[in-house]
Amino acid sequence: MAECHPVGFRWVMEAKRRGATIIHIDPRFTRTSAVADIHVPIRAGSDIAFLGALVNYIISNDLWFKDYVVNYTNAAALISKDFQDTEDLDGLFSGWDVEKGQYDPASWQYEGVEVSPAAGHREMFSGEPRAERGAIIAAEKHDYTLTDPKCVFQILKRHFSRYTAEVVEDACGISKALFEKVARALCDNSGRERTSAICYAVGWTQHTVGVQYIRTAAIIQLLLGNIGRPGGGIMALRGHASIQGSTDIPTLYNMLPGYLPMPKASYDTDLQKYIEFNESASGWWSEFPKYMVSLLKAWYGPAATAENQWCYDYLPHITGDHSHMVTVAAMADGFVQGYFVMGENPAVGSMNTALQRKGLRQLKWLVVNDFAPTETAEFWRKAPEIASGEIKTTDIATEVFFFPCAAHTEKEGTFTNTQRLLQWRHKAVEPPGDCRSDLHFIWHLGRRLKELYRDSTDSKDRAIRDLTWDYGSKGAIEEPEAEQVLAEINGYDSSEQKYISGYKELKSDGTTICGCWIYCGCYKDGVNQPARRKPASEQNWVAPEWGWAWPDNRRLLYNRASADLEGKPWSERKKYIWWDEEQKKWTGYDTPDFIVNRPPDYRPSPDAKGIDTLSGIDPFIMQAEGKGWLYDPSGLLDGPLPTHYEPEESVLKNPLYGQQCNPARMEWVRRDNPYHKAWGDSRYPFIATTYRLTEHHTAGGMSRWLPWLCELQPEMFIEVSPELAELRGLKNGGWATISTMRGEIEARVLVTERMQPYVQNGTTLHTVGIPYHWSYVGRSRGNAANELTAFIADPNVSIEESKAFSVQVIAGRKRSDRRAAAGGPLNESDSGGPERDHPPVQEKPGGKHGLKAGKTELTEEA
Amino acid sequence: MSKKWSLRKWPALRQIAERDPAGLGESAMSERTRALKPRTADADRVVDSVCPYCGVGCGQKVYVKDGKIMDIEGDYDSPISLGALCPKGSASSQLVAGTHRVKKVLYRRPYGTKWEELPLQKAMEMVADRVKKTRDETWEEQNKNGHLLRRTLGIAHLGGATLDNEENYLIKKLFCSLGMVQVENQARI
Known part of the structure; x- marks a missing residue:
């Protein structure tokens, strides 16, 4: 955090000054470790073993927060009698469907809840984890003594019972003493009087079990009562200014703004069905139709009517996974003709960059918007395969357009920063030359396309013809009015002619227009709320008048949990939101994340519907039952509880189960994307992990062109321990060649004790640290770490595994002739070796573009 | 005041007056330093x-x-x-x-070996034409089961996460309405 989010880290230092214990868990010793109280060097890829042992420690030492766990989580819910755990099946859960190659989650459900099989299939077999939006189901049977063997708490206890301190030693390379020191520090600092926070960055998301890493952290925080309370929570430290915003208003294939799912061809055949499959009978998602209809009204205006289902049919339908790597594999196979790359550099930042470039070579046209031509824009003349002569520029048919972009100071608009905070930037100066904002690019492109389709009578063109696109523009360059776009995102009431002030005002009758329901209120009263800048010194510590946080300017989500069952703060010290008996409402330092006048003693009647089903002690209002999920009965594709699986390419056999890897992971079985052996591959004996440096930014588009930053970090390097250096004859400052089956790179060597080998069961394991900023253009150039990585992904979110894989390292510079598997086999293929999967999982079907995943079937449907 | 000021010009006096015997604090400031401003x-x-x-x-x-x-x-x-x-x-x-910024639209024609400059309006027109052509050629109205698709898999998008919310909103709105589903972002990477 000190390296990648230095200014955010000042608050960690402030906490330390006030007595907090800082624990840093990272394979490397970094600037964060240097100031932490405890540094825990962990083997990359073993986090669930470590976190699971913390869960076990909390439960077996009876250190969980009882009032919180019993009342605010689903600990008491009873689970189906058909459920079988990884304890019973050696690393698999019940429900593996051999034919489909994925889990059928029916046996993971709550007992007695009638989930129609069709709905269950719809949810899981469409390949879309819908419950990322919240629960569809609520438990009906409970045991509040938490002793029934089928209750969540007992299942959790059994599941994690084998995650002991000894396992942590074996799997993570962390001594028992160090583990216990961490566990004690965490538990001592949690309870009524104290809270602990967990911060993570993409070091957690880029794994084949990334979602379950974060789930394990959520279980710990729920058990300790650290969610919804000040100083608690799980903080995702996002690496870009508006990663959060890019998810809220998603340029992601599976979502519409505000986490509404994209329509699925086979199921969501009309608006009624789409709503039926996505709204919830209880909890906040019961409001779903209001959000969807308001969105369609925002997009298609007067053309959207009740008779034509508000133009629902204008939306394109998905048929499985169309995520980044799936798309690029299809591109490499010649199925994609045009590609827009806006402020992104996949030829450096995405996995298996040689395969990325193979995809770019197959395109008819490519559009890149950036400050200067990046590696993605220059692939046709400067890529390694061009330099080595494997590919000739004159053989590449792709037409490339490079549009120079405006800087953040040359346009106005909002970022949504990592804490869900929208902050408006004012424009300082005009962009130079033909540089334009992406807003300008997309708006003018839309205007041109509307003109091209103006006279079309084809039904396929109706969506573009009816699209509302009338934003004002200003200045000589006709820059669209970003504030008008923000106002549409906020929404307005067409009958009352006023801006919506909160999502509770939205309606499903077509009279409200709203581009993103969770952002409702950001333009309340016609005031640009994200532009508010009341100085920190002039308001309370929550600073509610700086910018605007979604939803409803709430700074801390689920903050009802900061008060006890009766609505009183758990302690004076951790006071945040409480029930005011005199005023009969929730009040406090922040906007209450609860129905503001719902008293703590409210209990719904059995026939209650929608948000009336939420009781006065249901803080997690987005869940159908209002409880935090220790156990996840619906929505995840790889199991209801986190389970330690090894990375696709590991140096160890899974020390916990016979099943080596996440059975539901996505693999791309292609000649241009070969994998190493599951473990013990003598050709690739070392662990590799990639990371960022303070002085550079991701794929380098905003840093490798700046002399100041290039002076600070001038050159690509790898970090190795003195032991590994000695083993491989590497010299500090000298050259090393690092290779995988995908590619080969060279880098300078930094020999440092910051990297430490682990001794596990008598074997010494070495880690190679690889920063991933560099590549072949820019002012500071070097080989790209992602030449080494593979297409391999978490099944829930299709995010790659680049934080743990295996490599070879030898002294000296790399060969100049052959360089990547995308140009033909690099190494003798060796398919033998230990199995990653139990026999039923091995049968998983492979599909088009080499994709082997449970989602394949629907990808094939088209 | 002015007399005091002139006396205080003497560094040694200033050091004594300001209790700064080492001469490393305020007393070391010259008038020129005082006049400096960012x-x-x-x-x-x-x-x-x-x-x-x-x-x-x-x-x-x-x-x-x-x-x-x-x-x-x-x-x-x-x-x-x-x-x-x-x-x-x-x-x-x-x-x-910085001097790294490119201020003109650049174009590489098929099989070309160099960048050429293009006027912005011309480039926008060419991109719009290509979007229309590719979309029209690769349109899928429905799948073999008769379910609506109303889309093209011929065009894809990948955005960075320094895009503004307003930009993402118009990207999603336009591309979705064109039938593009392969709209992705750094947020998944």
């Missing part, structure tokens, strides 16, 4: 902004003079950053004003 003091305007690098969201003050950015500094009012910027945030004035 060049940002001459700015015509100071514009509120936010750092474009990581997700923390540090406040920035953009100092503008004669229509040009003089410097970018941290915003002391921000409850997030209290005036601080990291090495990247501090370098953002070079990001926006």
Whole structure:
């Protein structure tokens, strides 16, 4: 955090000054470790073993927060009698469907809840984890003594019972003493009087079990009562200014703004069905139709009517996974003709960059918007395969357009920063030359396309013809009015002619227009709320008048949990939101994340519907039952509880189960994307992990062109321990060649004790640290770490595994002739070796573009 | 006052008066030093902004003079950053004003070996034409089961996560309405 989010880290230092214990868990010793109280060097890829042992420690030492766990989580819910755990099946859960190659989650459900099989299939077999939006189901049977063997708490206890301190030693390379020191520090600092926070960055998301890493952290925080309370929570430290915003208003294939799912061809055949499959009978998602209809009204205006289902049919339908790597594999196979790359550099930042470039070579046209031509824009003349002569520029048919972009100071608009905070930037100066904002690019492109389709009578063109696109523009360059776009995102009431002030005002009758329901209120009263800048010194510590946080300017989500069952703060010290008996409402330092006048003693009647089903002690209002999920009965594709699986390419056999890897992971079985052996591959004996440096930014588009930053970090390097250096004859400052089956790179060597080998069961394991900023253009150039990585992904979110894989390292510079598997086999293929999967999982079907995943079937449907 | 001032010009006296025997504090200041001020003091305007690098969201003050950015500094009012910027945030004035920036549209024709400059309007027209052609050629109305698809898999998009919300919103709105489903972002990477 000190390296990648230095200014955010000042608050960690402030906490330390006030007595907090800082624990840093990272394979490397970094600037964060240097100031932490405890540094825990962990083997990359073993986090669930470590976190699971913390869960076990909390439960077996009876250190969980009882009032919180019993009342605010689903600990008491009873689970189906058909459920079988990884304890019973050696690393698999019940429900593996051999034919489909994925889990059928029916046996993971709550007992007695009638989930129609069709709905269950719809949810899981469409390949879309819908419950990322919240629960569809609520438990009906409970045991509040938490002793029934089928209750969540007992299942959790059994599941994690084998995650002991000894396992942590074996799997993570962390001594028992160090583990216990961490566990004690965490538990001592949690309870009524104290809270602990967990911060993570993409070091957690880029794994084949990334979602379950974060789930394990959520279980710990729920058990300790650290969610919804000040100083608690799980903080995702996002690496870009508006990663959060890019998810809220998603340029992601599976979502519409505000986490509404994209329509699925086979199921969501009309608006009624789409709503039926996505709204919830209880909890906040019961409001779903209001959000969807308001969105369609925002997009298609007067053309959207009740008779034509508000133009629902204008939306394109998905048929499985169309995520980044799936798309690029299809591109490499010649199925994609045009590609827009806006402020992104996949030829450096995405996995298996040689395969990325193979995809770019197959395109008819490519559009890149950036400050200067990046590696993605220059692939046709400067890529390694061009330099080595494997590919000739004159053989590449792709037409490339490079549009120079405006800087953040040359346009106005909002970022949504990592804490869900929208902050408006004012424009300082005009962009130079033909540089334009992406807003300008997309708006003018839309205007041109509307003109091209103006006279079309084809039904396929109706969506573009009816699209509302009338934003004002200003200045000589006709820059669209970003504030008008923000106002549409906020929404307005067409009958009352006023801006919506909160999502509770939205309606499903077509009279409200709203581009993103969770952002409702950001333009309340016609005031640009994200532009508010009341100085920190002039308001309370929550600073509610700086910018605007979604939803409803709430700074801390689920903050009802900061008060006890009766609505009183758990302690004076951790006071945040409480029930005011005199005023009969929730009040406090922040906007209450609860129905503001719902008293703590409210209990719904059995026939209650929608948000009336939420009781006065249901803080997690987005869940159908209002409880935090220790156990996840619906929505995840790889199991209801986190389970330690090894990375696709590991140096160890899974020390916990016979099943080596996440059975539901996505693999791309292609000649241009070969994998190493599951473990013990003598050709690739070392662990590799990639990371960022303070002085550079991701794929380098905003840093490798700046002399100041290039002076600070001038050159690509790898970090190795003195032991590994000695083993491989590497010299500090000298050259090393690092290779995988995908590619080969060279880098300078930094020999440092910051990297430490682990001794596990008598074997010494070495880690190679690889920063991933560099590549072949820019002012500071070097080989790209992602030449080494593979297409391999978490099944829930299709995010790659680049934080743990295996490599070879030898002294000296790399060969100049052959360089990547995308140009033909690099190494003798060796398919033998230990199995990653139990026999039923091995049968998983492979599909088009080499994709082997449970989602394949629907990808094939088209 | 003026007499006092003239006496205090003597460094030794100043050191005594200001209890600064080592001469390393205020007393070491010359009149010239006192007259110094940051060049940002001459700015015509100071514009509120936010750092474009990581997700923390540090406040920035953009100092503008004669229509040009003089410097970018941290915003002391921000409850997030209290005036601080990291090495990247501090370098953002070079990001926006550096010589690396390309100011013309560049075009590489099929099988071409060099970049050519294109007028912006011409380039926009060419891209719009290509979108229409590819979309029309690769349109899928329904699948073999008769379910609506109404889409094209012929065009894809990948956006960075420094895009503004307003930009993402129009990208999703336009591309979705064109039938593009392969719309992706750094947020998945």
